[in-house]
Amino acid sequence: MENLELFKKEVREWLEENCPPSIRTPLVPEEEVWGGRNAEYVNPESKLWLDRMGEKGWTAPQLPKEYGGGGLNRDETKVLHQELFRIKARPALNSFGIWMLAPCIIEFGNEEQKREHLPKIIKGEIRWCQGYSEPGSGSDLASLSTKAEDKGENFLVNGQKVWTSYADKADWIFALVRTGPKEPKHNGISFLLIDMATKGVSTKPIALISGKSPFCETFFDNVEVPKKNLVGAENSGWTIAKKLLQHERNFISNFGLTGGETGSGADVVNIAKKYLGEDNGKIAHPAHRDSITEHKMKEHAFGLTLQRAGDEGGKASATSSMFKYYGTEHNKNRYELMIA
Structure with a gap:
């Protein structure tokens, strides 16, 4: 202490x-x-x-x-x-x-990959995006069809990803590709790191009704990727994919439990004090005070649960999905309180 x-x-x-x-x-x-x-x-x-x-x-x-x-x-x-x-x-x-990505490179990557990519990630020198979903494989991710053919020193990648957040601004993409077409679908997937500047990689923004969108389609047309960019063993990408999704879900579930004064990390109590006052107006109404108090109690309990789960460690499981769901619902409640 x-x-x-x-x-x-x-x-x-x-x-x-x-x-x-x-x-x-x-x-x-x-x-x-x-x-x-x-x-x-x-x-x-x-x-x-x-x-x-x-x-x-x-x-x-x-x-x-x-x-x-x-x-x-x-x-x-x-x-x-x-x-x-x-x-x-x-x-x-x-x-x-x-x-x-970084936790997965730590767990599954080789020493060369750790020294090549981690320092640049940590210092913000390279921006990454995630290449998972495809037009025909969303909820059934393992049915993906983007293929990577063995061409000696390289893989030749062809296919398409969709809903790739900020792909048009990213420098590299970590992607799931099919390297074992004759294997059971979960067993024929590999995890590749691909430089977005490589010849044959292109992106197309997906327009939303708002006129703005972080999402893109990402296309691979005869893209040559060095085999040194394969994380883990060939055809073992599904294990890495599940682990990465666990990190993603844990991040989403934490989103809003820490952060600055505004945005997703905003503290409801401080926002209420700033815009409603500490003693007068809406904040004086018992119902509003009760709602904020209940929200903070749940937030504290959730934070303790996340900490306990982290201390216990363990393999990827349904727990991370539960955390993601609860974290999303908790942040939804946060926004509802802010506009109440």
Whole structure:
């Protein structure tokens, strides 16, 4: 406990010295930081914040230091997040690479892949997207048909992915491909890392009714991918896919339990105080107070459950799906309270 208090003091001092003033203000969508080769920073201090956090490894605090991560344990990571929340610091980096891919590279990747990709992910130098769903395989993901043929030193990839978030802005894609067409569908899938700048890769935005969309179709037309980009053994991609989905669902279930003053991480109590006042108006109504109190109690209980599940570890299971469902419902309730 004494060491944890000392760490807390060190974190607080570092943040006071290194977190720029504008980063402690409510985040607006156009100033979100996703990094990448062609990253644009509306707020110059966002780049400064990313560089400083990336250098400390605190964009990925629990990843090993030897690959650029923070090397923190669970308790230290919790302290870091609490201190970031205390000063209302914006996230230094939004990253599918950190949230989903990096843990899988740590578990299934070889040493070359870890040293090649993890430091760039942690510092926000490369932006990743996820290539899972296809026009004919959504809920039945294992029926995917994008194929990767063995061509000696390379795989030749042909096929299409759909609903690929931010594919038009991503530098690399982690994708499920079929390498064993004669194998049972779950056994013939491999997990490939593909540079989006490779000849034959193209994207097409999917227009939504709002006129804006993060989603794209992604096409692979005779794309040559080096075999060194195969994560894990050939035809063992389904195991990695399930593990990655577990990380994705755990991230979604956590979404909103931490964060800045606005957006999905906004604290309902602070929002209520800011817009409704502490004693007058709607906030004085017992029903509103009860609703907010109930929401906070459930949030705290859910946070403790997530922490306990993390401490227990374990293999990919239905638990992560349950967390995703409950986390989504919890955040839905958050927004309903905000507009009540």
